[in-house]
Amino acid sequence: MPRSGAKTRDTIIVAANTLFYRFGIKATSLDAIAERAGVTKRTVYYHFRSKDDLIAEYLATRDQPNLEAFQAWFEQARGTLPERVRAIFDGVAETIGHARWRGCGFQRTVGELANKPGHPAFKVASAHKKRVESWLAYEFQQRGVPHPEDIACQVTLLLEGAFAAMLMHRDRRYVTQAGNAAACIVGHSLSGRSR
Amino acid sequence: MPRSGAKTRDTIIVAANTLFYRFGIKATSLDAIAERAGVTKRTVYYHFRSKDDLIAEYLATRDQPNLEAFQAWFEQARGTLPERVRAIFDGVAETIGHARWRGCGFQRTVGELANKPGHPAFKVASAHKKRVESWLAYEFQQRGVPHPEDIACQVTLLLEGAFAAMLMHRDRRYVTQAGNAAACIVGHSLSGRSR
């Protein structure tokens, strides 16, 4: 009996989300996703043209929540601008404590698909990171940071570095250091009034 | 006719290096490696216990050359310490220009194996990154940088970020920005005489 369409589709995406993130793209089969979603592989292929399609969808679902998490950490923080930037890294450090944390899904997906630069997932991942960067640039510009785009870019670079280093070393101090560096850069740009 | 043993082994590693780096771990089969090395799969299994073994060896071969490249860029650079640190990023930016560049092999491998923290490749990757970090810390300490370990850590974080961002956006400006940030941090630590 056909369920309400969109519901099945969402169930599949949720299953894909879990498995792709936990085990990686290549290591996750559509069989496994279908089983976890409680549907047949044929149904998966009804809702998605191909595995590549599903990969892109998987990343797309992570875009908004990720960005909102960053924004929440920043907005809820008190203190000077560098301190509030550091709060983003503190927030990241917390999520990393989760047993199921496996690095940045965007980074890992792009890493696996490195040989397929035209893959749809690439665009989704790149767009997500640029959204984060733009948001930061906007916040910095609002607060009179000179060269806000440059500083935002540098902060996102530290975020990327923190994700990568954390996955590699499983040592939370790397996030702390990244937060320190970001705070340093933002603070320096504010006091210097010119990069 | 048995060849000189070590030579065959090296041939296999070279083939694995190329394919693992280009296509990723999961996407590269032992068949493909054996074929490229001009041997049979049986021979691969004679020299390596398993694919996981070969993965670790693949990363191990990238350790020394990578470190030496960083050192060369730093040593050959002229100018102030921040400028010489920036030279490392300039060096990275150049390699990225290569058509075959596919990000940091360590980062991508660890990303694929994120669900297997006990994998031997993890140790190799982590050790490599720590070697780079230690070397930087040593250079900084020699030049009177306060908290050299902290600054070295932050610079390596920017390196990681540069690799990740470059792979995602294919835009060399990210490396430049990372270099700017690193130079800023090093310069700031030198002038401030305390982080």
Add this chain to the structure above:
DNA sequence: GTAGGTATACCGTACAGTGAGTGTACAAAG
């Protein structure tokens, strides 16, 4: 020095499992 044995290095083949993707049938909804 040479017969016979042992270790080394390599190949061909087999196998059991899994991967993405498809053809077709069938039930519900409109």
Add this chain to the structure above:
DNA sequence: CTTTGTACACTCACTGTACGGTATACCTAC
């Protein structure tokens, strides 16, 4: 009665790993 959504059963190529066999190199006893 046509469209939509789901299931079952299937193909076919590929993948990691194991087994058995073979040719050369090396070593030791006589």
